[in-house]
Amino acid sequence: MGVAVEVRNTAPPRLHLVFAGLGLAFLVIFSWVLFHEGAAEWRTTQARFRRLETTVKNPHQLAQAAGVGGLRQIWLPDLGRVDRCETCHLGIDDPAFARAPAPFAAHPGTWLSTHPTDRFGCTPCHDGQGQATDYATVAHQPQPFVTRPMRPLETIEANCGVCHRALDPPDAPRLAEGRRLIVESGCFSCHEIPGFEGMTFRGPSLDSIGYKVRPAWLTSWLKDPKGYLPQSKMGNFRLSSDEIGSLQGFLLSQRAQVPLDSTGVDWKKADTANGRALFGELRCVSCHAVNGRGGTAGPELTRIGDKVRRDWLFSYLKDPHRVQADTPMLQYRLSDPQWRDVTAFLLEQYSSADTGAEPPPVTYQDARVLAAGRAVFERRGCPSCHRLAAIKDAGRIGPSLAGIADRDPDELPYGTNVVRHTTDNYIFLKVLLPDTLGQTSTMPTFAFTPADAAKIALALASIRKTDLPASYVLRRPAPVPYRPGGKFGELVARYRCLSCHTVGGFGGDLSTVPLDRIGSQLQRDYLVKYLLNPGAVRVSVEARMPVFHMLPDEAKTIADYFSMVFLDDGVEQYDTRFTAEEARRGQELYGQLGCQACHQLGTKGGYVGPELSETGARLRPGWIAAWLSKPQIYKPGTLQPDYGLSGADARALTAYLTSLGRSPAAKARGGNAQ
Structure with a gap:
């Protein structure tokens, strides 16, 4: 017989109300979530896209198109990112939407052909919050506490540099210019900078500066380098008067090497007109600027008469490698009277005023002055750029810049500068105005324009803490130093060929002609003739190759080496048994292809490409055929x-x-030299 059990709700009435309230609140929240998700911005955006799609595509294209609906998500496990940008940017990879309004427009350019979104996503290039799905929080607009908001277009090339580690990344001109400025300014001499390992920047050796410069010039230079030379690569260290005095005394005491004896030189017979002619003949302006015009490989010469002593200049011009072993300047073959005339011309022509008689050497013997000057020299990091045998290089004086782009913007100093607190702005200010950030900074103030400082800051903003997987990184191997031996090596060292030309990527960049395949390009007899008397090949470009006054045997040695060693295996020996009909047909093609628009023959034609009147005596036929077939292979x-x-x-x-x-x-x- 069953027992009836009566169950009573013994909970207090007040608890009933709590449960009822919680249930109602849950219902309201659930309803709000459903409504919010149903009315989410990305849903309305997708609805707009579907309407736009019907106006952009024909029925057949619409039938082939993938359906649009729901969140679109790209997972990049190698990069630790999830991007939902394509939830709204639905036409990003569809050329049909090239002229569509944002956010439906196709990505401009051809970037996606080399950076497909399924491998690169969006935020690795653009930054921003890839998981967000509305306009505000996706960081199209700045958000508080978001360390990487979406980059504006003017600085987006910084993210190109995260993967592209070469100094000249493709299609990123501002980044390439910023990296070039870093190299030119030698920032890596004081700072460890990833991507610039192994590079060296050296100002002139100071071992014999006491024989080289005038005391008055040295004082003004230490006070404000830009005052003497607006394009100076040396920054202003903001030295005090006491620091300048002691540093000047220390430097003028450095006299490791006596200049060459010039007592036999009759300076009264100096012919400045001949010196001017030689200055032009040697094409000194290819490397040296005068009044803002000329090359930048060597020092500016506009006011050299204010700076250097006569005996030192004569000695340096006559044998630059003795005075400064690592100088990029070549050693010409001129007589003492010729160097006397060039020296007199430079000192007379390029000075700001009458510098007066040659001042006597200044000898500092006060040990306290010398010790104080040495301390300034070391404390200011001068050994980072200048070699001085009396002082051991203590390494980089500045902090490492590894991961500088990832520094917390809220922990960085901005001084009194009124700017948004971002890492990019901090880097820009540090480069342009290092003494305004409220710190006791030893970093000098450089003569950068705001535009140049912005490019350097952009290049530094590509340096992150966390490195990428190797499959994402593109870097160019460092060139292997090329130092040939034998007689050829002696001539390369004497004439400093690698100050302007490269071999295997090693060398200078003043010339656009690498030497790697020069033997396959130019005929041996032409090489000899050119080395003895170099002239311009392009009508629109001034001749820049120095006139070395090279000996004929030296020119033959260099030409022989080029013709036997610097060859391109891809340029095969060519059958030069041309027929008259082939030459006639070639002349027709020359006209049909419009070659005369860029190339000159005699007095007719354009000025963009090389002059072609002497092509048969200059270029090897195999090279001509290879170049005409695939020019981009040989010179991208x-x-x-x-x-x-x-x-x-x-x-x-x-x-x-x-x-x-x-x-x-x-x-x-009927043939031609190979």
Whole structure:
């Protein structure tokens, strides 16, 4: 027989109300979430896209199109990112939406062909909050406590540099210019900078500066380098008067090497007119600027008469490698009277005023002055850029810049500068105005313009703490130093060929002609002739190759080495048994392709490309054919069009071009020098 059990709710009435309230609150919240999700910004955006799609695509395209709906998400496990940007940017990879309004427009340019979103996403290039799905929090607008808001277009190249580690990344001109300025300014001499490992920046050696400079010049230089030379690479260290006095005394006491004896030089016979002519003949302005015009590889010469002593300048011009072993300046073959005339011309022509008689050498013997000057020299980090045998290089004086782009903007000093507190702004101010950030900074103030400082800051903003997987990083291997031996090596060292040219990427960048395949490009006899008397090949470009006054045997040694060693295996020996019909057909092609628009023959034609009148005596036929067939392979970015020539057409053009400038004897032989 069952027992009936009565169950009573013994909970207090007040608890009933609590449960009822909680249930109601849950219902309200749930309803609000459903409403909010149903009315989410991304849903309305997708609805707008569907309407736009019907106006952009035809019915067939619409039938082929993938359906739009729901969150779109890209997971990048290698980068630790999740991007939902394509939830709204629905036409990002569809050319049909090239002219559509934001956010439906296709991505501009051809970036997605090399950076597909399924591998790179969006935020690695643009920054911002990839998981957000509305306009405000996705960081199209600045948000508090968001360390990486979406980058504006003017600084977006900083993110190119995160992956592209070469100094000249493709299609990122501001980044490339910023990195060039870092190299030119030698920032890595004081700071460890990832990507610039192994690079060295050296100002002139100071071992014999006591013989080199005038005391008055040194005082003004230490006070304000830009006052003497507006383009100075040396910054203003904001030295006190006491620091300048003691540092001047210390430097003028450095006299490790006596200048060459010039007592036999009759300075009264100096011919400044001949010195001027030699200055032009040697093409000194290829490396040295005068009044703002000329090269930048060597020091500015506008006021050299205010700076250097006569005996030192004569000694340096005559044998620069003795005075400064690592100087990039070549050693010419001139006589003492010729160097006397050049020295007199420089000191007379390029001075701001009458500098008066040559001042006597100043000897500092006060041990306290010398010790104080040495302390300033070391404390200010001068050994980072200048070699001085009396002082051991103590390494970089500045902090490492590794991970500078990831520094917390709220922990950085901004001084009295009224700017948004961002890491980018801090870097910009540190580069442009290092003494305004409220710190006791030893960093000098450089002569950067705001535009240059912005480019340097952009380059530094690409340096992150966390490195990327190797598959995402593009870096160019460091060139292997090239130091040839033997007689050829001696000549390369004497004439400093690698100050302007490169071999395997090693060397200077003043010339646009690397030497790696020069033996496959130029005929040996032409090389000899050119080295003895270099001239301009392009009508629009001044001749910049120095006139070395090289000995004929030296020119032959260099030309022989080039012709035997610096060869390109891809440029094969070429059959030069051209027929008259091939040359005639080549002449027709020359006109049909419009070659005369850029190249000059005689007095007719354009000024963009090389002059071609002497092509047959200058270039090797195999090189001409290879260049005409695939110019971009040999010089990426060249203005020379790739016409897609057939082998027969390339040969015909080669036959015509090799007939230009050849001697009658060569034409009679029907061939051409290889």
